[in-house]
Amino acid sequence: MSLLELTDVTRSVRLPDDRMLHILQGVTLSVGAGEHVAVVGRSGTGKSTLLNILGLLDAPTTGEYLLEGVPIGRLSNGTRTRRRGRDFGFVFQQFNLLPGRTALENVSAPLLYARGRQFWQRTRLATQMLERVGLGDRVDTMPDKLSGGEQQRVAIARALVRGPRVILADEPTGALDVETGGDVMDLLDEIASQSGAALVTITHDLAVAARAERQYRLTEGVLVPIRLDSGSDWVGDVPTLVADRSSAIERRLPDAEVDA
Amino acid sequence: MTGIVGAIVEAWDELRIHKLRVLLALVGVACAVTAITSVTAVIAMLKQAAQEQSDRQSGRLVTLTVSAYPQEQAAATPADWDAAFTDLLTRYSITYASRDEWLQVPVRLPDGKQTVQFRTVDADLGTIDRIVPTAGRWFTDTDESAFGPTLVVNQSFLTSLGLTDLSSHPTVEIGDRAPVTAAIVGVIANDWPGAEPNAMVLYDQYHRWIGDDGSGIQSGGAPSEGGSTAASMNQQVPQVYLWVPTDQARPLTARIKQDMQSVAPGWQVDVQSNNHGDGGLGRATTYAGIGIGGLALLLGGLGLVNIALVTVRYRIREIGIRRSFGATSGRVFFGVLLESVVATIVAGLVGVTLSVAIIKNIPVDKLFGGGIQDMPPFPVSAAVVGMLCATAVGALAGIIPASFAVRVKVIDAIRY
Numbered sequence: 001m002s003l004l005e006l007t008d009v010t011r012s013v014r015l016p017d018d019r020m021l022h023i024l025q026g027v028t029l030s031v032g033a034g035e036h037v038a039v040v041g042r043s044g045t046g047k048s049t050l051l052n053i054l055g056l057l058d059a060p061t062t063g064e065y066l067l068e069g070v071p072i073g074r075l076s077n078g079t080r081t082r083r084r085g086r087d088f089g090f091v092f093q094q095f096n097l098l099p100g101r102t103a104l105e106n107v108s109a110p111l112l113y114a115r116g117r118q119f120w121q122r123t124r125l126a127t128q129m130l131e132r133v134g135l136g137d138r139v140d141t142m143p144d145k146l147s148g149g150e151q152q153r154v155a156i157a158r159a160l161v162r163g164p165r166v167i168l169a170d171e172p173t174g175a176l177d178v179e180t181g182g183d184v185m186d187l188l189d190e191i192a193s194q195s196g197a198a199l200v201t202i203t204h205d206l207a208v209a210a211r212a213e214r215q216y217r218l219t220e221g222v223l224v225p226i227r228l229d230s231g232s233d234w235v236g237d238v239p240t241l242v243a244d245r246s247s248a249i250e251r252r253l254p255d256a257e258v259d260a
Numbered sequence: 261m262t263g264i265v266g267a268i269v270e271a272w273d274e275l276r277i278h279k280l281r282v283l284l285a286l287v288g289v290a291c292a293v294t295a296i297t298s299v300t301a302v303i304a305m306l307k308q309a310a311q312e313q314s315d316r317q318s319g320r321l322v323t324l325t326v327s328a329y330p331q332e333q334a335a336a337t338p339a340d341w342d343a344a345f346t347d348l349l350t351r352y353s354i355t356y357a358s359r360d361e362w363l364q365v366p367v368r369l370p371d372g373k374q375t376v377q378f379r380t381v382d383a384d385l386g387t388i389d390r391i392v393p394t395a396g397r398w399f400t401d402t403d404e405s406a407f408g409p410t411l412v413v414n415q416s417f418l419t420s421l422g423l424t425d426l427s428s429h430p431t432v433e434i435g436d437r438a439p440v441t442a443a444i445v446g447v448i449a450n451d452w453p454g455a456e457p458n459a460m461v462l463y464d465q466y467h468r469w470i471g472d473d474g475s476g477i478q479s480g481g482a483p484s485e486g487g488s489t490a491a492s493m494n495q496q497v498p499q500v501y502l503w504v505p506t507d508q509a510r511p512l513t514a515r516i517k518q519d520m521q522s523v524a525p526g527w528q529v530d531v532q533s534n535n536h537g538d539g540g541l542g543r544a545t546t547y548a549g550i551g552i553g554g555l556a557l558l559l560g561g562l563g564l565v566n567i568a569l570v571t572v573r574y575r576i577r578e579i580g581i582r583r584s585f586g587a588t589s590g591r592v593f594f595g596v597l598l599e600s601v602v603a604t605i606v607a608g609l610v611g612v613t614l615s616v617a618i619i620k621n622i623p624v625d626k627l628f629g630g631g632i633q634d635m636p637p638f639p640v641s642a643a644v645v646g647m648l649c650a651t652a653v654g655a656l657a658g659i660i661p662a663s664f665a666v667r668v669k670v671i672d673a674i675r676y
Contacts, residue, residue, distance in 0.1 A: 096577070
């Protein structure tokens with residue numbers, strides 16, 4: 001049984017002029033425990049909407065979403081929210097650290113919504129997690145005193161501190177330079193694999209996507225499996241796209257097309 | 261459990277981090293709480309001052325006054341009146357009681373013998389009527405067995421002796437044919453400017469040393485020549501004051517009337533209570549206080565709502581992030597509400613503290629005329645009212661921004 005399973009999911013919204021905007025169309029995706037899946041695509045193709053649906057921040061218009069085999073439509077709002085806090089960790093492009101709070105307070109913030117040992121030992125757990133991401137000496141530092149890479153590491157620590165089963169990373173390197181982005185992804189990969197959490201990365205950086213075991217491309221709301229060659233360089237080098245079911249190769253970025 | 265503790269921790273963190281905003285928001289609330297608490301305390305003091313004034317005039321609540329007068333000329337003076345008085349105290353466990361008799365007594369003053377108005381009383385009258393000497397002291401139990409009468413006189417009496425204070429331990433001769441030397445132990449203020457000299461003496465002492473007729477009694481206790489009991493001459497008995505618990509005043513009135521009537525055949529015995537209910541002043545001051553305090557609180561609360569709403573708009577993104585951590589809408593609502601409540605509780609504490617400082621430094625004598633003998637401690641009720649109002653304002657002021665925070669869509673909030 002997959003951890004997350006989307007079947008023929010659509011997401012549509014009504015525009016002010018009464019037209020319907022179809023953001024996602026017939027998306028089918030399955031993510032197993034401990035897997036690393038990447039979704040690439042241009043801006044405005046529905047990547048974030050897909051992530052929001054996966055992370056229970058949004059709901060499909062049609063189609064089915066099974067979370068560990070349970071349709072999420074059957075879950076109450078409160079249950080969905082609690083499962084979001086317990087099972088998902090979010091890493092955002094803009095870090096989204098809470099202003100005015102130290103790195104430690106940021107990392108321990110999700111534990112305020114936990115129960116039992118996680119709640120009562122939140123400071124210790126948050127400190128350990130910061131040490132794990134290499135920021136053991138910056139626990140009392142405010143986010144605005146940290147570099148971009150450090151802020152994202154704090155965000156990663158925060159996403160992982162409750163021991164989620166799925167990490168949803170939305171453009172995790174989008175606000176970082178290439179080298180720092182590489183370091184952050186190394187860390188994210190390492191910690192996700194150590195903790196056994198599934199990692200779903202949404203990016204338009206093909207090199208970041210190439211780190212995943214499975215890659216998908218989202219074009220105008222349609223999700224298509226692709227294969228990226230992981231042997232690409234980070235700087236200036238165009239990664240190789242390998243179609244999932246064919247050998248067609250396209251070297252054009254970012255509109256790399258895949259022949260079915 | 262963890263949910264509640266977590267919400268409180270979250271609320272406290274929020275306040276800690278946004279100290280300046282909280283401070284600005286709470287200045288109004290603290291001032292309002294100070295106002296309502298101070299007004300409540302002042303009302304309590306005003307009531308106490310009015311009560312004490314009333315006590316001085318007609319005894320403490322509830323004082324029963326027993327008086328008797330003959331219904332016919334030939335009615336014999338009740339011989340057992342004093343004994344019946346003593347029995348009353350034992351039978352009904354009355355702690356404070358006094359007899360009160362008004363007499364004209366000859367006194368030898370520097371410019372000759374004059375007749376001065378005396379009141380014969382029991383020591384308890386000092387407590388019942390809140391009598392506070394301006395100099396010296398009031399009667400004590402030891403005065404009952406002193407080897408001479410002791411007097412508490414008014415200022416005019418002291419002046420007529422050519423004295424301004426009691427430093428010389430003054431004495432005065434009282435009585436007619438066999439005068440007795442009495443020691444003046446206390447001075448009370450004149451009831452009004454230009455009041456005539458008068459004095460108070462203990463009832464039992466007076467009748468032991470001076471006699472019923474005011475003539476003075478020769479040593480040995482025998483009545484002076486020509487003396488006869490004043491009661492038989494004047495056909496009067498002392499009034500009796502009994503300070504009784506409020507809830508027992510009504511049943512005791514009937515029983516005491518019956519008891520005293522039984523020792524005074526041919527006399528009409530009346531028992532009157534000084535409990536006439538809360539006066540209009542008390543109600544008026546209470547309503548005025550509630551009005552003033554309520555208005556202050558309303559203004560403080562509006563300021564708080566205003567700042568809280570603005571703050572929540574600034575915090576939309578943060579609320580969205582917290583929702584992504586698993587904060588339920590209930591938790592977000594409760595958190596924002598709790599921030600407001602915790603903040604106003606802190607403001608309430610500040611307000612109450614300020615109020616205590618202000619009230620404790622009020623020049624009570626100037627504010628309430630005669631001052632307050634039993635200055636009430638800062639009324640706990642005022643502090644409780646202040647804290648409750650602060651909490652209520654916090655809760656009400658928190659509901660609006662909390663409702664706003666709950667309606668925020670998580671996705672929009674994260675991108676805000």
